[in-house]
């Protein structure tokens with residue numbers, strides 16, 4: 001799926017985060033979305049995922065050059081972000097079954113494959129609420145990367161992860177060959193695989 005944004009601007013109250021953004025995201029490329037804390041990276045991702053409206057400008061989605069209706073975009077996107085909550089009452093296995101009752105697993109993997117890939121074999125029946133913060137983050141990344149969609153959005157993907165978790169995350173990305181990943185991050189080790197970069201703070205208006 002391709003995304004085209006035109007004149008995209010966002011403000012909260014009187015403060016403009018970014019203004020006049022024109023950009024295209026093409027299937028096959030992966031993008032690092034960078035900028036200082038509070039520059040608007042998460043907000044930008046939510047707008048181009050169709051979860052939030054811009055203050056000005058447009059976002060359009062295309063599949064093979066055919067427009068995708070805004071209300072169906074969510075079916076083609078998987079997101080892992082600090083603000084996307086897991087269902088804490090579920091066990092690991094229930095969480096996987098629930099998530100993959102809405103969308104398919106990528107590349108024909110089974111739920112059992114995912115349990116093994118995520119190193120969750122010993123915690124299958126443990127409630128998510130009792131997971132460590134690093135385990136929860138590994139689960140969020142597993143769910144996002146292994147959902148069979150053309151676009152994956154990752155917001156601060158290695159939050160709470162140690163060096164093993166970070167290495168695991170990069171290995172999954174390398175193995176899966178996902179058409180397009182957008183990573184909102186200020187940490188270069190989280191987006192080593194991205195071939196394009198968009199700096200949100202470049203679009204902060206001086207006097208708007």
Ligand SMILES: Nc1ncnc2c1ncn2[C@@H]1O[C@H](COP(=O)(O)OP(=O)(O)OP(=O)(O)O)[C@@H](O)[C@H]1O
Nearest residue numbers: 012013017035036037038039040041042043044184
């Ligand atoms: N719903 C909202 N209402 C008002 N202000 C908001 C809202 N959501 C975000 N903001 C503000 O917009 C600014 C950008 O927030 P955002 O989370 O998009 O930045 P970010 O670049 O992802 O930050 P970080 O690197 O710290 O995660 C912040 O000042 C934030 O307080």
